[in-house]
Every structure is written in C-alpha cells, then in structure tokens.
Amino acid sequence: MNQRTEGAAPEAADSRTVQLPNPAPPSRLAVLGLLLGIILATLDSTIVGTALPTIVGDLGGLDHFSWVVTAYLLTTAVSTPIWGKLGDLYGRKGSYQASITVFLVGSVLCGLAQDMGQLIAFRALQGLGAGGLFVGALSLIGTLLPPAQAGRSQSMIGVLLPFAMIGGPLLGGFLTDQLNWRWVFYVNVPVGAVALLIVGLCIRLRGARSTARIDYAGAALLTAGILALTLIGSWGGAAYDWISPQIAGLTALSVAALGWFVRVERRAHEPIIPPRLFRDRNFTLAQVLSFLVGAAMLAAASYLPQYMQFVGGASSTESGLLLLPLMLGMMGAQLVIGRAVGNGGGYRAYPIAGGAVATAGALALLGAGADTPTAVASALTLILGVGLGCLMQSSMLITLNSAALRDMGAASGTTTLLRTIGGSLGVAVLGSVYTSRMTATLTDRLGGDGERLAGGHEVTPSVLRGLSEPVREALRAGVTGGLHGVMIGTAALCVIAFAAAWLIREVPLRTAPGAAD
Template structure:
C-alpha cells in the first residue's frame, strides 16, 4: 500500500499503521517504566561501543593476539552499522516490539560469549555477533518511541536519548577501567546481562502494540548491497590514514566498491516492493535535511570526543580517567541543551531555530578551542568545551524530532535506522578524515623541530603519556606542540562541519509536530 499521509485506509491488520487521524491509535500510551525499558537498550548499545577500550591492554595480556587488537572494536562497529537499517525495516515488517526484544537477546548472547572467549579469534567473532544485536537496540527504541508517542510529546524522551550518548561516550571508558581493575576484564561484557534482562522484562510486560505486523516482503538484494557499501565505508574510516594511506590502492578499491554498491542500492530500492530504506522518505524536504544534520553532527561530536583527550593526556599530563572527567563540560553542555529543547518543544515551542543557532554556537565553540595552547591552564581548556557541547546539543536533538515527525507510521523503523546509520557513518568518517589532518599537522611540527627523530615519533605509536615523561625536555616540548597543533587542525575541521550544518538548517521548514501517534497535526 502506497498511501499519502492523512488518507483513510481500511482498518485491517496490515494497514493498521496507516489509520486516518480520526481513528483510535493502535497503541496504549506508555508508562514511565516502559520508556525506561527503551532507554536501557540505548544505554547498552552506546556504552558497549566505548567501555571495551580501557580493557584492551589487559585483554591482550590474557588472550594474546596483539596484531588483531583493533578488530575487537572494528568488528563490533562494522556489524552494528550494517545491521541498523535492516533491524529498522524488520521492525516495520514483523513488529517493532518483537524485533527490539530479539535484538536485545542477540546482544546478550554475544555479550556472554565475549566474556567466555578463550582466544582473540573467538573474542572478535563474538564481538561481531554482539554488534549484530546492538544494531537493533538504538533503532528499535527510537521506532517504538515514534510509535508510542507523537513527536510533540516525544521531545522529552528523545532528549533523554541525546543525554545518554555523551554520558556513555565519556562514562564508558571510566566504567571499563573500573571493572577491569576491580574485578576482571570479562565483567566488561557480563555487566550487560542484568541491564539487558531488565530491558527485556520491562519492554515485554509494559509495552502493548496491536496490529503492527505488516506484509513480509524482504528486500534481500537491497540488504546485501547496503551491507557491502556500509562495510566499505566503515573500513575506509577505520583504515584510512592508519593502516593504509588515503591514496593507497586498498583505500581506492574500498571507495570504488562503496560507490558502486550504494549506487546500485539506490537503483534497487526504487523498484523494491518493501525497500530497506524507502526512497519516499527522502521526498520529504525536512527528512532529508535532518539526515544531513545527523551525519554532520555525528562527525563533529565523535571527532571532538576522540581528540580532546589526546590533548588532555599528552599536553596536560592527565590520566585516561582524568581526561574523561575533564570533558564533563562538553557532556553537560550537550545534556543541558537537549533536555531544554525537549521540554520547550513539548510545551508547544518551535524547533527550526535550534539547529540554526546550534550550528553557529558549535562553530564558535570549536574556534574558541584554537586559543588552547601547550601552557593553557587545564581548567580553562576543560571549560572551553562547554560552548561546543551546547552547540552540538542544539544541533542534534532537533534532527531526531524532525526525523520522527517527517516519517509516516509504516516507515518509523526505517526512518530511525536511517538517521542512526548516517550518524554512525558520519562519526566514523569524521574521525578518519580529521584524524589524518591531526596526524599530518603533528608530523609536520615534529619533523620541523626534531628532524629524523620527529619523523619516527610522528605517528605516536611508540609514545604513551607515561613514556613521554621520560623523554628529554626538548622532545617533550616538541611532542606537546605537535599534539596542540593537531588539535587545532581538528577543531578547524569541526568548525567547518558545524558551519555547514548551520547553513543547511536554514532550509528547514517549521512543520507543526504531530499531536497524536501516527496522525498529522
């Protein structure tokens, strides 16, 4: 059925998601406990992407396999990225609640197996399984919120999702380090079990959906092409500038594969009866702009969160835990902005001005960090991140609201999967591209000051904060200057991304948010 928004449809099990505005909604209003169950799934998905990092040295010491260490993280990110839109479409076809519960179960099985792994090969394989389940956690929670609540009321719940992202990004490494030090690295994975079990129980008992199953026509070719394209893009983000040069044959081949696969995917989706990512979504002007904001915001947020700790540790001499705590202003800025926007929109306020202002504030915040130097006080450097956090929060929260408001009920899962996928790809590519800029600037500074010795230190692979303390004063000063210069280059790139996002936000149209689930305003 290819129905326009607002047209009446027969009240059948297959068309229940497309009921007219006057029909009774097919869902019961969720309780706060039910919303908590959905948020727990997002906590699992986001936290597990960052919690493993601080445990990796201990894991290698126990299991060996140092040459495959990066794949412990990469395998998880790859399967999460490629499965996200597929889970979203599966929820649209087979039922969003059942799809969400299944993804939690797959994630928990993968978590337990990771904790039981006896060698690095097993751990990588089980991390891939865990990521497969994680792909459905975020998109499942978003699509269920979009089904249970109209966008006008979902603002507060979705602002909580925005709060969880920076909390997990910064809190994950802290929790991972604590569990590894106090218990065992395997508890980094076992800790998921009680949280996931609570989410399964709450969602299973407290959320009721009626008539959400649709006709099951799966776009297998589209799924395969999307998987190939996203895998190639993610590998580019992982390998480019590190394992291989940007202009190497390997990266060029991956880029060609990605372009070919995604181009063919677009062709297939236009003709598929039930496309993984329905092209009709992008006919909505606001939906397309929201995806642009998600992509750019994801790139800016992850780049800042990845390279600011480098400055804190190498230049200011902070530990990993301390560098995470010093990013609290960034996190609190994002949290405060998203909570404020959620409440303001729920109270009947508009949303168009927030991403415009947010992009401008984030641009100013990134440029303000250019004032940070090797001798800048730690408290000042930490406080300056607040402005960037406020801007990113104002930029990203409206993108989620616009996505939910622009998609029809039958496409809620696909829409959630699309915005999550683009945020993930944006973050991966943003870190890769800006990481190359960071490395290039640092290498230029070290080579200029130290000559051949600077070339050896340029990659930073042999230097840790502890090792840096034992180097001669001249080498330490040169390395700190290189890290500071690299951070400045990253912040210039971040400012450019945020400026483009602000410009794109001017094109958003202020369409009233729906005031009933599945009904236009």
C-alpha cells in the same frame, strides 16, 4: 474501523504491518525499558576500550587488536537500517526484543572467549544485536508518542548518552581491575534482562501480521557499501595510505554498491530505506544534520583527550572527566529543547542556533595552546557541547515528525546509520589531518627524530615525562597543532550544518502518534 496504512500505496496496504499506537501514553516504566536499550548500546561502545590492553595480554593476538572494535562497528552499522525495516514489517516491539536477545547472547559469548579469533567473531554477533537497540527504542518512542511529547523522552536520551560515554571507560576500568575483564561483557546481562522484562510487560502494540518480503538485494548492497565505507574509515591513513590501491578499491566498491542500492530501492516493493522518505525536505535536511553532527561529535570526543593527556598532563580517567563540560553542554541543550518543544514551542530556530554555537565553540578551541591551563581548555568545550546538543535533538525531532507511522523504524534507522557513518568517517578524515599536522611540527623541530617519533606507537603520556625537555615541548606543540587542525575541520562541518539548517521549514509537530498522509 478502517485500519489503513498511512502513506502507503493502496495496492500495498494488504502486505503491510498496520501498527496502531496505544490508546494511552506509555508509562514511565515502559519508557525506562526503552532507554535501557540505548544505555546498553552506548555503554558497550565505550566500556570495552579500557579493558582491551588486559584482554590482549590474556588472549594474545596483538596483530588483530583493532578488529575487536572494527568487527563490532561493522556489524552495528550494517544491521541498523535492517532492524528498523524488520520492525516496520513484522512488529517493532518484537524486533526490539530480538535485538536485545542477540546482543545479550553475543555479550555472554564474548565473556567466554578463549582466544582473539573467538572474541572478534562474538563481537561481530554482539554488534548485530546492538544495531537494533538504538533504532528499536527510537522507533517505539516515535510510535507510542507524538513528536511534541517524544521530545522530552529524547531529551532523557540526551542526558543518558553523555553519562554512558563518560561512565563507560570508568566502569570498564573498575570491572577489569576489581573483577576480571570478562565482566565488561557480563555486566550487560542484568541490564538487558530488565529491559526485556519491562518491554514485554509494559508495552502493548496492536498490529496485523505482514506478508511482505524483505528487500534482500537492497540489504546485500547496503551491507557491501557500508562495509567498504567503514573499512575506509578504519584503514585510511593508518593501515594504508589514503591514495593506496586498497583504499581506492574500497572507495570504488562503496560508490558502486551504494549507487546500485539507490537504484534497487526505487524499484523494491518494501525497500530497506524507502526513497519516499527523502521526498520530504525536512527529513533530508535532518539526515544531513545527523551525518555532520556525528562527524563533529566523535572527532571532538576522540582527539580532545589526546590534548588533555599529552599537553595538560592529565591521566586517562582525568581526561574523561575534563570532557564533562562538553557532555554537560550537550545534555543541557537537549533537556531545554525537549521541554520547550513539549510545551508547544517551535523547533526551527534550534538547529540554526546549534550550527552557529557549535562553529563558535570549535573556533574557540583554537585558543587552546601548549601553555593554556587545562581547566580553561576544559571549560571551552562547553560551547561546542551546547551547539552539538541543539543539532542532535532537533535533527531527531524533525526525523520523527517527517516520517509516516509505517516508516518510523526505517526513519530512525536511517538517522542512526548516518550518524554512525558520519562519526566513523569524521574520525578517520580529521584523524589524518591531526596526524599530518603533528608530524609536520615534530619534523620541523626535531628533524628525522621527530618524524620517527610521530610514526611510532611507543609514546604514551607516562613515557612523555621521561623524555628530554626539547622533545616534550615539541610533542606538546605537535599535539596542539593536530588538535587545531581537527577543530578547523569541525568548524567547517558545523558551518555546513548551520547553512543547511536555514533550509528547514517550521512544520507543526504532530500532537498524536502517527503521521498524516
């Protein structure tokens, strides 16, 4: 049998890993093992937040508080495409298991941390492993299942993600209150151990050992560019002004590193992100959609709770539950699309409809005012959730259908990376809009006191109840105005996604694993 690497240049065939899909579809237990990795990655990004105040009180280091989150996001973003490429070259199953192992080691060390410096370092190690969890699961699904069948598995991912996003803060609060904040990290161990066991026993891939070398120059440049981008998203408008020399320097570094990265990738024998992937118009458009939906989704999930708490008077836990319509809309849309595509339906209409519905949902939330009942505002988020769910599911389906088997890891890593970067930059840029509009409203109503109130960090929903009625009303109006600014920005992102979706071609989904040349 001629084991040819699909889509590879003839001279490169001997240096590639030739991974053949299983002759039979994987069992449900095997798919569960892959989904557990995604649960781990999603839970850990949300479960730590509710424990952070307790962690800081125990370990100290309040001035380094933000780096507990930033260090994790930095290493996760940087390592995502690298894990994908390692899987393409040396085996996706082994790469996935290695990422779980690194993640679990980092989790245990985080639980054992004795000061803030140790915790930040161990969170960075944990992030290195987390970068391979999502991309490893997606690339294995793309290897083992054709896109027509993978749609149903991805719809399950769409169900798990919202539950993990909502359940993470609730579980984090429970573990911190009932046990100890260290269990926020230790809880990863049994889940990860089960995932390792299932993947090791139930997934079989046949492949030849690769002799290709990792693109170290590309990895270094991509790391520098993503580090700079993530720091811009974290520091811009918060630690430094957007027009400050620090942000300008990071912007210049990011542009230079990523520009040089593109040049290096065109010449590399085994690039981290193969430029050939972007020769497919559908693949390129799917990455645009991934970036935009990441920005819109994370911005909505970050600033809607502010409105629910400060304007609606909800607690932290209640504000999470009030986002259930948003999450259920995303879940329902992805389940419907996965089933429809799995039954032989087309997919081009879904991103178009998703862009239109998401735009309508964002604009509908402009109707949420300071006097709007909380239940009504919560229900309005359903429309936005349905639109975002359509965009998320279709972009991943198109990605897997457009990539050759040899590039499945790199393709999955690219779409995950762009969604992560989109989310980081979306929160940063729209957060600046939120802050500026809120500050303008408070200053207009309260003068200098309003400006100081907007710039302070001591105002919480509980403190709000002790303020005078004029100050409370001004703050509610400011938060509402800030949310409206975020929703206008979200609507603009969704309009761009809607326009890009019209350019997608209806290419039939493959009915067998792998890709044609």
